[in-house]
């Protein structure tokens with residue numbers, strides 16, 4: 284009687300309808316000078332889909348997701364985000380950036396602003412929201428990441444886990460359609476990883492489209508629809524988390540998995 | 547008798563052991579010692595001066611100075627004026643070169659610092675070479691070099707170089723430029739300018755309130771510029787353009803009309819400015835670099851435009867790093883201005899601490915006064931910069 288599919292999210296469960304694509308990357312290449320860092324990347328992401336990207340260090344994971352909000356510029360191929368193509372057009376870049384939130388490994392909170400001001404800054408200056416409304420809204424998101432009581436503190440006074448949750452609230456406050464996470468828990472002490480992952484799991488449950496670079500296999504199994512494995516600037520393998528972790532196809536994937544399982 | 551120290555029966559011992567009262571005791575002892583030393587030195591000075599048949603007094607300040615000062619743009623000074631007047635001229639000359647020097651050094655320094663960060667290889671290298679060359683040569687050499695450059699390489703007055711349209715000239719006697727002549731009604735333009743500046747302040751406050759309440763963002767910078775130039779310009783035209791320029795012209799052996807800037811001032815001002823600017827450039831560069839790239843990326847990822855990233859995230863953080871060392875550069879420039887004496891620019895060191903000292907033989911008194919003056923100027927600069935720093939910390943949040 285129970286609907287099995289809702290418990291085990293899978294890419295095959297929904298039909299591929301191009302109007303449902305929120306990110307579409309086609310034959311994309313990127314070079315740093317003459318170093319070919321991303322090679323022929325093809326990736327389609329459906330609205331509400333959650334993707335975990337993993338791979339060895341230097342494989343281009345960060346570069347890939349940073350291309351999606353133009354922190355890095357690709358040189359070949361197309362990237363279309365929510366119907367807007369990323370080109371030299373500054374207007375397009377602006378539109379895309381205000382719809383795509385990003386959380387960094389190093390948090391990158393603004394140290395000269397209080398937690399509340401950090402969260403309310405972009406709504407005030409990008410969405411042109413009245414201050415009272417922006418701060419009220421910011422408080423709502425701080426409650427959502429469970430640190431409303433820290434609102435008037437400065438980032439330097441918070442623990443790493445708390446800072447990362449503020450960073451998540453800061454992104455969410457812009458009501459993004461897509462959230463990018465670049466190793467959000469890698470800079471955290473083990474006891475703080477869970478509080479951040481819990482917030483991310485809640486976010487996943489709310490139906491947010493998420494691209495997460497992480498090696499947290501527990502998180503991947505719990506929330507991801509797909510796991511993508513990158514190596515040497517290429518997407519080597521993609522699969523459901525169950526298949527990916529229990530039954531990897533490629534030797535490189537097997538090697539990588541054996542390495543992260545060992546430590 | 548047993549003195550049980552842990553009981554501390556003696557009240558003095560108890561006071562000494564208490565952290566708070568111990569601090570007070572140490573301070574009292576220090577101050578007493580300090581005054582004792584000062585009194586001792588003072589007594590020695592008076593006794594020794596008496597032995598030399600000299601009297602410690604400042605009455606010499608009212609004696610006629612009996613020497614000429616070639617550069618006194620603010621006060622009427624003749625050789626019959628008192629030493630006090632000579633000192634005042636010197637002080638104003640020091641302040642003139644210090645203030646204009648700090649302003650020019652800041653403009654040049656911030657520009658160079660930003661050019662040093664340029665991604666354009668050529669611009670970057672040129673700024674780098676300039677900074678490295680200039681700041682590694684002693685400032686006195688710069689002053690002497692510029693001075694002799696003007697004095698020896700520039701043509702004599704009769705063949706003064708025309709630097710632009712018969713308005714600006716340079717010769718070995720200085721730099722000549724048109725001076726403004728205010729005609730009746732010019733005061734209205736002055737008033738308009740003050741009103742414009744005040745309205746900009748009010749406008750900014752109003753714009754911030756509007757933004758807080760409605761979210762609407764005005765292009766505050768451009769509107770401010772518009773108000774200042776617009777209002778002043780309209781009044782200027784309405785008042786019948788009550789301003790003309792007195793253009794310098796060669797008459798006989800010298801230029802008549804316009805404004806002349808003496809080579810001494812020019813050399814000192816230029817050398818102090820660009821020398822200090824090179825240090826400021828490094829401070830600015832370091833300050834901006836210290837704001838991590840992650841800050842810019844996080845702001846961009848939130849959708850902030852480049853100018854807002856600078857205004858809201860980078861500059862507020864960079865300024866906090868820049869301002870403390872910047873104030874010490876202003877102090878350096880001011881103190882270095884005493885090198886004026888090397889080229890005969892009549893600052894406080896050259897007047898009171900130089901000629902007045904030698905003519906009156908009042909070494910002790912003049913030196914105390916000169917030191918006091920520099921100390922006072924330095925304290926003013928520090929005080930202002932501290933105030934500025936606090937203000938930035940409060941408002942840029």
Ligand SMILES: Nc1ncnc2c1ncn2[C@@H]1O[C@H](COP(=O)(O)OP(=O)(O)OP(=O)(O)O)[C@@H](O)[C@H]1O
Pocket residue numbers: 315318320338339340341342343344345346347
């Ligand atoms: N700005 C840059 N200029 C030149 N090379 C770069 C730049 N940024 C990254 N690279 C190189 O590109 C490659 C991919 O970098 P990327 O940061 O995307 O790897 P990653 O998969 O995120 O690795 P990690 O797990 O260490 O974060 C690396 O070899 C890196 O040295």
Ligand SMILES: [Mg+2]
Pocket residue numbers: 344345346465466
């Ligand atoms: Mg990375």
